[in-house]
Amino acid sequence: MSEAAAETLVLALGIYALIGLLVGLIYMFGGAGRIDPAARGKGMPVRVRLLIVPGIIGLWPLMLTKLFTQKEPPVS
Amino acid sequence: MSHDYKMVQWNPFKKRFVVWMVSGIALYLTSFVALTYATQPPGNSLTPIQAMIRATGTLAFLMLRFILCIGPVARFTHRFRPFLYNRRHIGVATFLVALVHGGLVLLWYHGFSETNALVSLFISNPQYDSISGFPFEVLGFIALIIMFLMAATSHDFWNANLGPSVWKALHMGVYIAYGLLVAHIALGILQFEKRPIFFLILGAGAATVVALHLISSIASLRLSDRIGHEGWLRVAEVDEIEDSRAKIIRPVNGDAIAVFRDGNRIAAVSNICRHQGGPLGEGKVVDGCITCPWHGFQYRMEDGQSPPPFTEKIATYATRILDGVVYVNPKPNAPGTAQAPSDIGASS
Known part of the structure; x- marks a missing residue:
């Protein structure tokens, strides 16, 4: 792998993670409750909201889509 | 829960x-x-x-x-x-x-x-x-x-x-x-x-x-190859099912079934917990309720419903006992359907 390709890859990973962090913040401040009624208010304490942020960083395209498309609450 | x-x-x-x-x-x-x-x-x-x-x-x-x-x-x-x-x-x-x-x-x-x-x-x-x-x-x-x-x-x-x-x-x-x-x-x-x-x-x-x-x-x-009486699946002899525990049966078609014994009662439910898909058949019966080994989600033996105020439901299956052998009908009832457990005493 050339240095330019490696730099591009690492930059892409960084940008992906940064966008994921922004989406994670949206989830922390209301997004989680929007797609899951059980996560509203005291149903999801702040430390649990922090706990889900790494997962959102990893899966943000899916979770961003869910914010706009998920209308039904989850199964359980 | x-x-x-x-x-x-x-x-x-x-x-x-x-x-x-x-x-x-x-x-x-x-x-x-x-x-x-x-x-x-x-x-x-x-x-x-x-x-x-x-x-x-x-x-x-x-x-x-x-x-x-x-x-x-x-x-x-x-x-x-x-x-x-x-x-x-x-x-x-x-x-x-x-x-x-x-x-x-x-x-x-x-x-x-x-x-x-x-x-x-x-x-x-x-x-x-x-x-x-x-x-x-x-x-x-x-x-x-x-x-x-x-x-x-x-x-x-x-x-x-x-x-x-x-x-x-x-x-x-x-x-x-x-x-x-x-x-x-x-x-x-x-x-x-x-x-x-x-x-x-x-x-x-x-x-x-x-x-x-x-x-x-x-x-x-x-386990899936247990075609028994009239299409029902043979589970085990009654004595082979430990009290408060289950035998898991995997039909050729369909989800795995957990057949539980609680004292003299035998009942069958889906093996898959509604919570995280935990293997219910590896759990046990606690206070008359099937209890998932992973996180303790519970379901009543007689209808597969979580006790109030919880609302989770799993599929139930018909069971019967013939000559001391437990059979289960592999066709599931809708989740939460009442299905009377088989009585070991009544069949022997």
Whole structure:
């Protein structure tokens, strides 16, 4: 792998993670409750909201889509 | 069984388990480093960081292999069930150990140049077209990303919001991660160790994982081939079902069925918990309710409904007892449908 390709890859990973962090913040401040009624208010304490942020960083395209498309609450 | 989200659904058993697990990790790491120094040939000078890189690397790999063996082995022995119930904790701990390993590698081998450490990881060894010289670190990096995704989505929130099928598909990535790590280690050994014993140990471990899964699958197939009376499936003789426990039957078509005994009552429900897809048949009956071994979700034996105020429902199945043998109708009732348990006393 050339240095330019490696730099591009690492930059892409960084940008992906940064966008994921922004989406994670949206989830922390209301997004989680929007797609899951059980996560509203005291149903999801702040430390649990922090706990889900790494997962959102990893899966943000899916979770961003869910914010706009998920209308039904989850199964359980 | 709660509708709000907690960090961890602790209970005394889980706390004890985590204490033992963390103690075991600490013991392994200190022993490994101490033995490395004690057995180091004269003139060899591994630094403490290098010793820790090896210690964390081997530990993460052994823990991952152990995780893969838990499921198949737990089907054959009750003694492995504590590990099954705490597999999520072991998985997250494995990722953290692997993360320390990766961090130390980046720090020690790539952190002292002007090039970005991650960029250096990808370019320091350019022999991508060689087997013996392949940059095996890259495989470990990809495996670490997969393990990160699994650890980061291990909380209940993810199971509920990704849905059981997507969540399970994501977590099947553990097999890809294991394959990558086998290649990561094999290629690493190829470059730094010439003694065949390391290949033998690695190969034997991978073969054990494959063999356990094959044996477990074959045992499941045998269970599915139990066509009994009028299309009903033969489960077992009444005495073979331990009180408060279940036998799991896997029909050729359809989901696995858990057939429980509670005193003189026999009832069958879906083997899949609504919470996280836990194996209900590996749980037990507590206060008349089938209790999932993973997180304690409960369902009534007679209708597969969680006791109020909870609302989860699972499929029920008809059972009957003929000549001391329990049979189950493989056609499921709708989740939550009342299905009177068979009475052992009435049939004998």
